[in-house]
Amino acid sequence: MKKGFMVVFDGSNGAGKTTVINEVEKYLSAKGLDVVLTREPGGTPIGEKIREVILDPSTPEMCDLTELMLFGAGRAQHLEQKIKPALAAGKIVISDRFDAATFSFQHYARGIALDTIVKINDLALDGFRPDINIILDLDPLAGLERVKKRGQALDRLEDEKLDFLTKARNGYLIQAKNHPEKFAIIDASQSKEQVLSDVLTVIDTLLAQQQ
Numbered sequence: 001m002k003k004g005f006m007v008v009f010d011g012s013n014g015a016g017k018t019t020v021i022n023e024v025e026k027y028l029s030a031k032g033l034d035v036v037l038t039r040e041p042g043g044t045p046i047g048e049k050i051r052e053v054i055l056d057p058s059t060p061e062m063c064d065l066t067e068l069m070l071f072g073a074g075r076a077q078h079l080e081q082k083i084k085p086a087l088a089a090g091k092i093v094i095s096d097r098f099d100a101a102t103f104s105f106q107h108y109a110r111g112i113a114l115d116t117i118v119k120i121n122d123l124a125l126d127g128f129r130p131d132i133n134i135i136l137d138l139d140p141l142a143g144l145e146r147v148k149k150r151g152q153a154l155d156r157l158e159d160e161k162l163d164f165l166t167k168a169r170n171g172y173l174i175q176a177k178n179h180p181e182k183f184a185i186i187d188a189s190q191s192k193e194q195v196l197s198d199v200l201t202v203i204d205t206l207l208a209q210q211q
Contacts, residue, residue: 004087006130008098012169014143015136015188017096023196036086039096043078050074064110071102072120100133100175108171109164135172136188140165
């Protein structure tokens, strides 16, 4: 493989991103490929500190613009410190969420003006975009039920009202419709085996394009 590439897994909370990401890592590693796993918010020491602030359920007073700018700051650090070096070394970067989440949650759900989102995101990424966004699509109510079954407390975004989560889901679908070359929608209500099969079909197509 001449160069690395970046795959983003995104979508509704509880859609099974972690499980799928781990299986895809095994699949690619078995092919002898170097894989770097990362996440947003987070991915770097600075990013992880920002993550704690963003997701802390004890800070409901955080204003929408503050939230957006924190995501942008973490993404800029993520790109420069972790993503670009990995890609330059020919590695495959797999990220649990990236900039599509910002458009879904901060624009379509929060209602922040699109041009404001674009300005912050463009400043953070400076023209960079992941190769593919694989969206694990699931009804938000079903997703919340899955999250609650984990027995873990909800973070600040997971604890939003169902209407907010529904708008975010629709935001992913709109982005996929507008940019079909950069998005793949996977029905996450299917069995784990079928979801993984559908995902690996997308991965195999991407691998073939890199040859």
